[in-house]
Amino acid sequence: MENLVKAGIFGVCIGDALGVPVEFRSREQLKRSPVTTMRAFGTHRQPVGTWSDDSSLTLCLTEELTKGYDLEKIGQSFVKWVKYGHWTAHGRLFDIGGTTRHSIARLIKGESARFSGNIFEEDNGNGSLMRTLPLAFYLKDEENIEKLYQTVKEVSSITHGHFRSVFACFIYVIFAIELIKGKNKKEAYLHTQKTTLEFAEIQGFNPKEIQLFERILKNDISKYDEDIISSSGYVLSSLEASLWCFLNSESYSEAVLKAVNLGEDTDTTGAITGGIAGIYYGFENIPEDWISLIARKKILKISVLN
Secondary structure (H helix, E strand, C coil): CHHHHHHHHHHHHHHHHHHHHHCCCCHHHHHHCCCCCCCCEHHHCECCCCCCHHHHHHHHHHHHHCCCCCHHHHHHHHHHHHHHCCCCCCCCCCCCCHHHHHHHHHHHCCCCCCCCCECCHHHCECCCHHHCCHHHHHHCCCCCHHHHHHHHHHHHCCCECCHHHHHHHHHHHHHHHHHHCCCCHHHHHHHHHHHHHHHHHHHCCCHHHHHCCHHHHCCCHHHCCHHHCCCCCEHHHHHHHHHHHHHCCCCHHHHHHHHHCCCCCHHHHHHHHHHHHHHHHCHHHCCHHHHHHCCCHHHHHHHCCC
């Protein structure tokens, strides 16, 4: 399990760092000049191997879950990230989404983490999906799916409380758990579809919301053409793009490079894809030259295993 945790968390950080220099670049630009390895500077003028908010919040969650589940402490870890640069690559925050910013501002003012998140339809960016992978390790042995869903909902809702964001995180966590348990891609995907659709029906979730996930849950997202796979910051697009990249690749490096070269929200698509690809292919199959360039790699190796 230690290797899987390390592979998943490093998978997030490296996918993120590959995408940071080209965030907001179009797919057409990246077809002309594709990312093939780690780059420096670019969009955010950061050194090579720099991760962004995606990894920082993933690491905050990872650290807190190693101590047990305490929603308020997870929220306060996010506050430390904003105020003091906790779990940033170089000691300072350089990127934060609007919904995440507003929600953490409520935490800073003393609001409970149970009520801090934005809840409106327009608040469905990918800011909770990008940091949710650690819950898969924490919840892998949870047999009560209602409790599993509730935990995912609580953690997502620290910043993103709308059902669509929560359900996207739920799908991703279920899929990651299936990979952790050793299922192959197809088995994990089919089981995720069955589990999440059955749960949605039992719970009586809004059919209009569930219908939005049709390409993932009722069809096969991997069969769609790249041209209709969006890589924007919308949570549903990020989930579709990440699953599409992972299911259509044969290695960690192919998956994350495919994700980053879709363009737009490159760091987040890279991070979300990188988490599941890391679990599936293992730490030893993440390119060593990328690991050697990642920021704070020594403390990462120590922290994610303790």
